[in-house]
Amino acid sequence: MAAATQQPHQRFIGLMSGTSLDGVDGVIADFSDDGRLAVIGHASADFPAPLRAELMALNTPGDNELHRAALAGNGLARLYAGVVAQLLANTGTAPDAVAAIGAHGQTVRHRPLEFDGTGYTLQINNPSLLAELSGIDVVADFRSRDLAAGGQGAPLVPAFHQALFARPDAPVAVLNLGGISNLSLLPATRAPASTATLLGFDCGPANALMDHWCQRHLGQPFDKGGRWAASGRVLPELLARLQAEPYFAKAPPKSTGRDLFHPDWLAGHLGTATWAPVDVQATLAELTASTCAAALQSYQKESELLIVCGGGALNGHLMDRLRALLPGVQVQASSEHGLPPQQVEAAAFAWLARRTLRREPGNLASVTGARGARVLGAIYPA
Template sequence: MSNPACSQFFLGLISGTSADGIDAALVRFEGDDAPLRAELVAARTLPWQPDVRARLVWLGQGGALESLDELGELDAQVGEAFAQAALAILAVAGIAPSQVAAIGSHGQTVRHRPYAAHPFSLQIGDPARIVERTGITTIADFRRRDIAAGGHGAPLLPALHHALLHDPGEHRAVLNLGGIGNLTLLPASGAVRGFDTGPANALMDLWCHEHTGRPYDEAGAWGATGTIDTALLERLLGDPWFAQPPPKSSGREHFQRAWLAPHLRNGMAAADVQATLRELTARTIADALRANQADTRRVLVCGGGVHNPALMDALRLAMPGVALASTAESGLDPDHVEAMGFAWLARQTLQGKPGNLVTVTGAAGPRILGAIHPA
């Protein structure tokens, strides 16, 4: 097994709830939790093969495969794809596998059920295959331990957000606009908190694909041609999940087509629904921020939604008096913060340090996360 004290680099891999590609980030860390310095050495997003992505999206939205054989084969395929992503980023960076202490692989979430009678979160992407193909110690399965300790297993990156983005001079928040939105609350002093807010891009992507054939609404242009349907918005906001206090988390298996369908009415223009889904994202985030850290002065945004000007404008309107900016202004590439996070979690695990925050997930205590698969 690589010794993290003798290796500078960690590699993070994740495919988020949108399943739009595998994000790979090669990171060099210096220092401890405070201050922590993280240099993004190289990063890229590798697209999924269309047939694999279709199955991942189907599963993530609550669909079922026909057999355990199919699930097992998909787990193997995802593992192979993650391994190729790791090798590709090393080739880009000109870094040998022997220079990498560990890979932190989140895998692909296909179910997240923190409210089940027996709570669980299931990610696929066989880590043994990543080890075999890369020769690098791989740490995976980060969510199970927190869930076993009574937590949600999510969100897992608020501790890193605090280490890199906290400012003792102002109350801040970090907003991740992936398929599902989540907030990390960074008060000037005091405990860090974090939680999911509901759909960010998931429903907009789904609706856009259904009505235009495109995987997402680029720059929010199509939705910008529509008008918000206030009656539809109020029906959507009526879901009791939005009113639940933290800790809370969710996934595409909740906010998916079957969730949206009962709220639609005949004759609705598709672009109007898209505009309303954009407003749903903005409203639920703004409401959550006001309810949990009303004196926030700055929100730093990462994830794919940062590239949607219509959504960013909607957020600004919903949060007057709050400065909204990309994490790029603080030196963090907004497209690769999550992948950097799993590189950091791998480092935490190898150093025997907890990766969760009990004020975020609700677990019984700090836990070292992930299963180590030695090279």
């Protein structure tokens, strides 16, 4: 691997539109020479309804997909460019003061290791158009290099979580609750505990199914604060059906997405039952909380701190259920540890873009199952 090169700028932008499909979050971050970051600006944008509908539709097979995906990538790049412009304006930053934009793209298929032993992961994006519109170098396509090395390509945030949240004297768990939930299990960094292996994996659905059910029955994009779920009762029979999904019992490394946890998966478990919609919502929330709690208890039961980020950290009912299922564990939003929940993943891709420019690896083989550390991403010069 080539030696790390010093970059003339220490300011990076990170952009993330996750599996929840609720919009784009962007941050602009200053990095010190030793890699510590300070977020100096945050901006977000909702998906225009037609673009959101198209991105949702592209999660499943359909007609004329290549054409539709290309146009959706253009639309997403323009939305990204708008968030970048907002970040620059809000912080008084000139484009040439930003070293690069880390632009994740929108995952529409994730099938690692399947079909031919390598599989694929597909993030819709047009980084060339984003570079053209923003006048800033863009780093994109972060996941495929890990797949090429035999990995899952996901999750990628545990390395960032380690840099941001790890403690010298105690293990820490970090839970991201986006459309899908993923858990980072960070060992204490001080020897001899530092010999422990860092793990990270997708637990299962977080907001994806709850948002779908809320949209279907209330006409709302999400259950604000989890209040609708909190007003229902958990259905033990349905919960048991959902928890029987083989993915939950699978050992890491593992990752998942809407390829598995989609509305038809839920409909298949509901069958012809006539449960009250509010009780189904309560059960979906319990599925998220119970699978995440079980994962923590299985793989890092000694952890006394769980830091929660992503949109689910703003769901009071979900946070309450995690606390109830994890007695003795402090369950806290990431805002109590220096970074608001909606900024963590975007900041992670600013961090990963910096790693790419410095020719430093961005994956963790213990997390993804890859054959080793790899430099991630492709660079699109402005």
